[in-house]
Amino acid sequence: MSAVILKARRLIDGTGGAVVEHPAVVVVDGKVTDVFEGAIPDGAAPAGAEVLAYPEATLLPGLIDAHVHLNLPGDGSDFTAWVQEPDGVLVAASLHNARVALKAGITALRDCGGRGDTTFQVRRALDLGLGAGARLVLCGQPITITGGHCRYFGGEADGVEGVRQKAREMAKLGADYIKVMGTGGGTPGTMSWLPSFRREEIRALADEAHRLGRKIGIHCLCAESIDYAVDAGVDQIEHAGFLVDAAGKQQFDPLVAIQLAHSGAVVCPTMAVGLYVINKMEAKERRTAAEQALLDRWRTMLEENLAQFRGLREAGVRFVAGTDAGWRFTPFDSLPDELMLMHQGGLSAMETIISATSAAAKALGLEAKVGTIRTGMEADIIAVTGDPLAELGALKRVAMVMKAGEVNPWI
Ligand SMILES: [Zn+2]
Structure with missing residues (x-):
């Protein structure tokens, strides 16, 4: 038997209960x-327990990042x-990243898509x-239309039967959940402002994922794609953007937001991406006119994302x-920055912590174990x-x- 007693100044248990x-x-x-x-009451401490005391510190559940790309x-x-x-390089990068996250106190990661069976x-x-890393919840390849966002990962599929088969392939490889690209994204040549799959394909994917006993998360950067996802009964929406054109214009849709709220699907907003691009560009001493215009656009997008977050x-x-x-x-230790953005967007500090602990554990299907x-x-x-x-x-x-009772497991 190994026994440890952790002592600290305070504890936040992740449920939202009293400190x-x-x-x-x-x-x-x-x-x-x-x-x-x-x-500790007399007799309640296990004999021979090692005591680790952090008198200035707060104990919390290990944090959970619900949207990463390990590759x-x-x-x-x-x-x-x-x-x-x-x-081999993608696997090595992934192992490195899982370790970086763990050292930053992020003890579980939900991967949102990698190539082949690398994850x-x-x-x-x-x-x-072989090494130390956060717990992993995996989808394998994100399912995408032919020519769609992240197609290089191998997840292209089309048509109602085609997408069902792809979901089954991912389950066969070991996917814990099914990830779908509901719009284009940062992959050149794809269209973020339009749905990629048709409504019936999204319905088939949600149905198939649930038939396989798995959750489904959909990457959505436009309102119509969120509508498809909500209509299909998906479990999670990634990003929840409201793009309307190729120039990056966004238009919040309050009706879609209400439908989304009623559906019970959770949203993973991923605002840190913009923050890190902005920080990187601001760190440059001189910028060309084009670079300055790009920086201004990213700043506007982050402001819009925060406004949409408030609306949701x-x-x-x-x-x-x-x-x-x-x-x-975006590095693998960036979760605290995401929480600060969510706080800026109106969540209380406690609510942000819940979003990265118990709520995230539930979204990952790990709520009986961690969070x-x-x-x-x-x-x-x-x-x-602090x-x-x-x-x-x-x-x-x-x-x-x-992690699982082991202290600083990377050592
Ligand atoms: Zn992503």
């Missing part, structure tokens, strides 16, 4: 067996060039103990936190210096990461 002052969390063989406020480097590399790399190879390697929130939409790490300049610190849960717990409810930036000051 526990001066907590003691008992972890035995990788699972939480007790959570005490104040002193991609997040360093601004050209997407179409990068995806020409051989499988399954990564999970297998981690399961064999007012309509009653629920959110899970995700960054799109790997894409453009909250309660008796019986697997011990994915982090300690951060109080994230007073200052979300504290989430960047990670003092300890525990």
